[in-house]
Amino acid sequence: MEAAMGLMRRIPPKHSEAALSALLSLLPHHSADLLSQVDQPLQVLRDVDSGKEFILCEYNRDADSYRSPWSNKYHPPLDDGLYPSQELRKLEVEANNVFMVYCDQYYEGGTSSVYIWENEDEGFIGCFLIKKDGSRTADGRRGYLEEGCWEAIHVIEVVPLEEATARYCLTSSVMLSLTTNDESSGNFNLSGSIRRQMNMDLPIAEGHLCNMGRMIEEMESKLRYSLDQVYFGKTKEMICTLRPPSEPVQTRLLEHISKRLS
Amino acid sequence: MSDEEETQPTDDQKIEIAKWFLLNAPAGEIQYIAKDMKAVLQDETLYTTAAAVAFPLYNKSHMICLDFPDRSGEVMVTPFSEISENEYLDPRTAQVAVVDHVNQVCRRARPANDEELPTPYIEEYRYALDIEVTKYVSEAYPKGICSVYCVNGKDVEEPGLDFELVVVISAARLSPQNFCNGSWRSIWNVEFKDEAQFVEVRGTLQVGAHYFEEGNVQLDAKHECKDSTMLMSPEDCAHSVTTIIRHHETEYLNSLQTSYSKLPDATFKDLRRKLPVTRTLFPWHNTMQFSLRRDIQKSLGLEK
Numbered sequence: 001m002e003a004a005m006g007l008m009r010r011i012p013p014k015h016s017e018a019a020l021s022a023l024l025s026l027l028p029h030h031s032a033d034l035l036s037q038v039d040q041p042l043q044v045l046r047d048v049d050s051g052k053e054f055i056l057c058e059y060n061r062d063a064d065s066y067r068s069p070w071s072n073k074y075h076p077p078l079d080d081g082l083y084p085s086q087e088l089r090k091l092e093v094e095a096n097n098v099f100m101v102y103c104d105q106y107y108e109g110g111t112s113s114v115y116i117w118e119n120e121d122e123g124f125i126g127c128f129l130i131k132k133d134g135s136r137t138a139d140g141r142r143g144y145l146e147e148g149c150w151e152a153i154h155v156i157e158v159v160p161l162e163e164a165t166a167r168y169c170l171t172s173s174v175m176l177s178l179t180t181n182d183e184s185s186g187n188f189n190l191s192g193s194i195r196r197q198m199n200m201d202l203p204i205a206e207g208h209l210c211n212m213g214r215m216i217e218e219m220e221s222k223l224r225y226s227l228d229q230v231y232f233g234k235t236k237e238m239i240c241t242l243r244p245p246s247e248p249v250q251t252r253l254l255e256h257i258s259k260r261l262s
Numbered sequence: 263m264s265d266e267e268e269t270q271p272t273d274d275q276k277i278e279i280a281k282w283f284l285l286n287a288p289a290g291e292i293q294y295i296a297k298d299m300k301a302v303l304q305d306e307t308l309y310t311t312a313a314a315v316a317f318p319l320y321n322k323s324h325m326i327c328l329d330f331p332d333r334s335g336e337v338m339v340t341p342f343s344e345i346s347e348n349e350y351l352d353p354r355t356a357q358v359a360v361v362d363h364v365n366q367v368c369r370r371a372r373p374a375n376d377e378e379l380p381t382p383y384i385e386e387y388r389y390a391l392d393i394e395v396t397k398y399v400s401e402a403y404p405k406g407i408c409s410v411y412c413v414n415g416k417d418v419e420e421p422g423l424d425f426e427l428v429v430v431i432s433a434a435r436l437s438p439q440n441f442c443n444g445s446w447r448s449i450w451n452v453e454f455k456d457e458a459q460f461v462e463v464r465g466t467l468q469v470g471a472h473y474f475e476e477g478n479v480q481l482d483a484k485h486e487c488k489d490s491t492m493l494m495s496p497e498d499c500a501h502s503v504t505t506i507i508r509h510h511e512t513e514y515l516n517s518l519q520t521s522y523s524k525l526p527d528a529t530f531k532d533l534r535r536k537l538p539v540t541r542t543l544f545p546w547h548n549t550m551q552f553s554l555r556r557d558i559q560k561s562l563g564l565e566k
Contacts, residue, residue: 002301003297003298003299003300003301003302004298004302006294006298007295007298007299007302008478009474009477009478010287010288010291010294010298010472010474010478011283011286011478012286012480012482013478013479013480014482015286018282019283022279022283023302025271025275025279026271026276026279026303027302028270098546101544102544105535105538105539105544106534106535106537106538106544107533107534107535108535132533132534134529134532145529145532148529148533149533150533173477176533178525178529180521180525180529184513184514184517184520185483185485185514185517185518185520185521186467186483186484186485186514187483187485188481188483188518188521189481189482190479190481190482191479191482192473192477192478192479192480193478193479194476194477194479195476195477196476206547210546210547213544213546214543214546217543217544217546220534221536224530224536226476227479228526228530230473230475230476230479231479232522232526234442234471234473235444235471235473235479235481236518236519236522238435238442238471238473238481239446239469239471239481239515239518241404241435241444242403242433242434242435242444242445242446242469243402243403243406243433243511243515244402244404245515245516245519
């Protein structure tokens, strides 16, 4: 299993679906672990009732059907699918509505979904997902990206503690892919994913949604910053190490120009 | 997909899977992938079959560089220097290296036969170009290696016929302890067209980087360019072609730099803003207002 994760860390991210497929066929008895630990590109379906899109993941899947957070129905319909309790469903509905606005404000488009279900000991698990297509043919307003996709998966485990507090364990993954294509710099593709964890004990005075939301917001900001540093910072550093920009040429050129001007 | 009994893949399918993983290893990482692949496959025979096919392809594609056993020089494993599956020519020392692909070492070397080397006429051009390119590479790349091969017309003995040389440049920076590896590969096809007295130069530049500390992030960038110059003496051609190569590679690097300075702002914003338009964090505690005022919020959020 460790070897399998090692492989997933090295295979080019654009091939991660094929890689996971291959590993699942070679290691069927590890499939549960693989599916929960390896992040895959997110897919969406349209809800039959409201026409709104919802995101598919392991947490809203039962057999081969997926439950929509908008109508609470399985697509395709399932006779005895798993549903969250009434209380959790109420929280789930509120979470979806609020998260949708959060998504609009930060992502200016994109699709969001939240799934909540019971855990042991009166706790619960929430999964918050976002998918944003920023390519110029989709929601990319500035039109610079040939292809660009941001996908976030936040899984947060909530365990009530004594004295009106709860423990929140958040594991977040962001998968990011961007491609630009133009005359001078050819075809340029940056893809990958980063995963982080954060744990907090918080009072539940303002409600679970508030706590979870704030943690996710903080985590996303940190991840965005990290991605900026890693995607752009590190890879640029690598290129400059391989072939340093020819500063001597630039200074010579500047000297030459200044001589001609004087 | 996961809960039912899966039929095991056939041996052939397993070999194909192993080959695929090995071939897709980033620069400098095939041995790590090899180790992990062996553990996943749990079958020495199948792995060996896959490796025997995958390693040569990988080595040639990444143009790995191996030392001669007697340290007399280096040989680059490329499609252009291939004499046979395990033999690769180094024109500089006129030796042929016998290579163990899976272990990525040179086992022994032998002098090259006359048939394996170009004619003196071609060699003049090849040699002159090699000198110039080697000089350029040592200036531009901290750890670059290069070579020049004749891929077409190596038996041409005098002016009157076309021939083609290939310049390959490869630089790799491997820093596994920093979770970061990168590679630069450029391949320049130089066609000498006798009738038009014209040299056509076509280049393919490829840069890759892999960062894997908290995840897996990879850069894959490719660029193609074309240029030309007059057919002249070997030394003048060499100088001219190398100037073309230097110019285009520098230009490409500059435009990559420009991309890098523009990308973070332009593209990241298209994906996720740093903060909402309101310039404040999201008011999670005010969730009540959203149920009532959601549409107003939405249109505020969507304004540029």
